[in-house]
Amino acid sequence: MPDAQAAPRPATPRTRATGTRQYRLVEAETPEARAELEAFIAERYEHAYGARIHSFMPRLYALVGDDGRPLAAFGLRDAASEPLFLETYLEQPIEQTIGERRSVALSRHEIVEVGNLAGRHGGALRVLILQLGILLQNMGYRWLVFTGHKQLINGFARLDVELVEFAAARIECIPQPLRSDWGRYYDDGPVVIGADISAGRAHLLAHPELLRRALPPTISGDAA
Numbered sequence: 181m182p183d184a185q186a187a188p189r190p191a192t193p194r195t196r197a198t199g200t201r202q203y204r205l206v207e208a209e210t211p212e213a214r215a216e217l218e219a220f221i222a223e224r225y226e227h228a229y230g231a232r233i234h235s236f237m238p239r240l241y242a243l244v245g246d247d248g249r250p251l252a253a254f255g256l257r258d259a260a261s262e263p264l265f266l267e268t269y270l271e272q273p274i275e276q277t278i279g280e281r282r283s284v285a286l287s288r289h290e291i292v293e294v295g296n297l298a299g300r301h302g303g304a305l306r307v308l309i310l311q312l313g314i315l316l317q318n319m320g321y322r323w324l325v326f327t328g329h330k331q332l333i334n335g336f337a338r339l340d341v342e343l344v345e346f347a348a349a350r351i352e353c354i355p356q357p358l359r360s361d362w363g364r365y366y367d368d369g370p371v372v373i374g375a376d377i378s379a380g381r382a383h384l385l386a387h388p389e390l391l392r393r394a395l396p397p398t399i400s401g402d403a404a
Contacts, residue, residue, distance in 0.1 A: 203251070205311045208240045217242055220250045224298035230363030237295050241315075243308045252299035252308040256316075260289035266327050266372050269349045277346050278323055278374055290322040297332060306335045317377050325374040333373065342379065346372040 208214040217240045225231040237255020245251050257264055259274055270277050274293075275286045294312065299305040316324055326332075327349045336343050351359055351366040 202246060203307055203311070204244050205315060206242050206244060208242065214240055217250065217253050221253050221296045221298045225365070229365040231365050232361045232363070234361065240296065243304060243311060252304040253296060254294055254308065254312065255296035257293040257295065258289070259291040259293060260287070264293040264325070265295060266293055266325060266349070268353045269327070269347050269372050274325055281344055281346065286323060292316060292319070292321045292324055294324050294326040297326065297328070305332060306338060309335050309339065313377055321377055323374055324377055325372065327370050328373050329368050329370050336375070341375060344374045346374060
């Protein structure tokens with residue numbers, strides 16, 4: 181994994197203390213920082229699923245601890261900029277899928293896809309979820325969507341955040357030549373999930389005890 185020659189730019193929120201540790205969310209903006217995060221994500225997916233990841237989200241972020249090492253990572257893709265990867269699994273565009281299920285009117289610029297989710301431990305993913313909600317709301321998004329497995333969904337469940345399941349993520353939707361690259365990723369039945377960002381944050385602000393329950397004092401790996 182190459183060393184980053186310039187530190188990634190801190191993303192809002194800058195820090196969050198849990199127990200004796202602090203965590204920072206940083207965006208990989210230099211080629212060196214991005215290469216480091218891509219290597220981290222690829223290694224986590226290979227470890228968890230035997231998958232070979234070759235494509236990455238347009239914007240990559242890392243959750244780092246006191247020592248500056250990535251504890252978790254994720255990528256973002258703006259729905260207004262290009263088709264979402266997870267729309268491969270859907271029968272209609274994501275804004276229509278959410279709109280019909282939740283009876284809301286959304287435009288694509290209000291929706292963001294979260295992908296390349298990877299963490300060293302389940303606790304790292306829970307910390308990332310909290311940081312992610314603040315970041316995305318500050319960016320002006322209303323809904324986040326992602327493809328996830330049970331562990332990631334359980335991370336939201338520990339925070340009592342409502343998720344909406346839209347579709348099964350089926351390997352049959354992936355072009356045949358690319359299926360072998362995914363290893364065991366599809367064996368455990370990943371699903372396409374969405375969440376109302378502002379509703380989730382409001383719920384957590386109203387129930388701070390959920391944060392104390394969910395956040396580990398330390399993080400001692402997984403891909404979602």
